[in-house]
Amino acid sequence: MVRKQGILEDLEMNDPSLRTYAGKKVVVTGDTGFKGSWLAIWLLKLGATVIGFGLPPKRAEDNYNVTGLSSRYHHINGDIRDLPAVMDTLVQFKPDIIFHLAAQALVLDSYKDPHGTFEVNVTGTLNILEAIRKNPSVKAAVIVTSDKCYQNREWIHGYRETDALGGKDPYSASKGAAELVITSYIHSFFSSPEKPAIASVRAGNVIGGGDWSENRIIPDCIRSLTNNTPIIIRNPESVRPWQYVLEPLYGYLMLGSTLYQKKHEFSGAWNFGPIAKNAVTVETLVQELIRQWGSGNYRVEKPEIPGRESTMLMLDINKAINRLHWHPALSLHEAIRFTLDEYRISEMTVEDVFTQRNAHIDEYATLQKTV
Numbered sequence: 001m002v003r004k005q006g007i008l009e010d011l012e013m014n015d016p017s018l019r020t021y022a023g024k025k026v027v028v029t030g031d032t033g034f035k036g037s038w039l040a041i042w043l044l045k046l047g048a049t050v051i052g053f054g055l056p057p058k059r060a061e062d063n064y065n066v067t068g069l070s071s072r073y074h075h076i077n078g079d080i081r082d083l084p085a086v087m088d089t090l091v092q093f094k095p096d097i098i099f100h101l102a103a104q105a106l107v108l109d110s111y112k113d114p115h116g117t118f119e120v121n122v123t124g125t126l127n128i129l130e131a132i133r134k135n136p137s138v139k140a141a142v143i144v145t146s147d148k149c150y151q152n153r154e155w156i157h158g159y160r161e162t163d164a165l166g167g168k169d170p171y172s173a174s175k176g177a178a179e180l181v182i183t184s185y186i187h188s189f190f191s192s193p194e195k196p197a198i199a200s201v202r203a204g205n206v207i208g209g210g211d212w213s214e215n216r217i218i219p220d221c222i223r224s225l226t227n228n229t230p231i232i233i234r235n236p237e238s239v240r241p242w243q244y245v246l247e248p249l250y251g252y253l254m255l256g257s258t259l260y261q262k263k264h265e266f267s268g269a270w271n272f273g274p275i276a277k278n279a280v281t282v283e284t285l286v287q288e289l290i291r292q293w294g295s296g297n298y299r300v301e302k303p304e305i306p307g308r309e310s311t312m313l314m315l316d317i318n319k320a321i322n323r324l325h326w327h328p329a330l331s332l333h334e335a336i337r338f339t340l341d342e343y344r345i346s347e348m349t350v351e352d353v354f355t356q357r358n359a360h361i362d363e364y365a366t367l368q369k370t371v
Helices: 002-013 016-021 034-045 083-093 107-112 114-133 170-189 217-227 246-266 282-293 318-324 332-343 350-368
Strands: 025-029 049-054 074-077 097-100 140-144 197-203 205-207 231-233 239-244 268-272 279-281 298-300
Touching: 016 246, 025 034, 025 083, 034 049, 034 246, 034 350, 049 083, 074 083, 083 114, 097 114, 097 246, 107 114, 107 170, 114 140, 114 170, 140 246, 170 197, 170 268, 197 246, 205 332, 217 231, 217 282, 231 282, 239 246, 239 282, 239 332, 246 268, 246 318, 246 350, 268 318, 279 282, 282 298, 282 332, 332 350
Parallel strands: 025 049, 025 097, 049 074, 097 140, 140 197, 197 268, 205 239, 231 298
Antiparallel strands: 239 279
């Protein structure tokens, strides 16, 4: 009874529509990844029955491991490219809602393995859509792609959901292709009222504790700061829409709930980016990170593969603000404050870390109420 009261109190702190998740079965693909593990924590807090599907976590220090998620809900080790495994999961658990986050998420890795990148990001998306099509239990699904799905023209203004898709590198192209697959399935199979409501979501550069991916700026910075070595930055002038992990996840949860309640009126593509002043250069981000850490330095080196990262990328989030009533809440300073706190866990137990993550969700929810 005490725990149920806690859940009700948590729900009161969030948008009332998030009450939708209490008692629902929710599949999260890619739950062992950075964003997927944070989403699983939040769904547990909202009273959902979570079923995870994805590859085993890569590192002992990954968010999934340091929060002890393997003992908190049912996880299935599976590859999103394996259609029978995806189908079996939905048939067995009969979920109400699906969040699809399983992906190859790194631009540089897409150059090393373009075939694998397209397989995971395009065929994986196709597989989850096909499994949804054949399983009547699913009422709503949120499919995560990327802000890099847009044909990047180096505009100084944000890309809108109606702008052209594209991508010069394999990662960006795979995300643009995944969006085309999603749109095709929405129009071909999910347009009638009795069918599941499907949406795709495109977020900016997400930061937060528990991300230890190679060749990603925040994990690289933390490794250097911890080891007292200079941070190496290769594209100092590149501008990105930096946002704390809970910002887009709040949008995903709001959208999933709205799809479940209001169905197809909210199907389609949605951007979830930060406030405009959070779109700063890589060098500015690193300088603020060092300032809040209290020590450290950096140096600029030429990129290993020059010219393969765009210099300007921003999102127009007016659709989410006006139709979904979602708003980003955190400044860059606040986003980095949350993030650094979540990396300073060396003396903490698994339960301490899990408690910290939940406390940050509560604090974020409180800040959201002031927007």
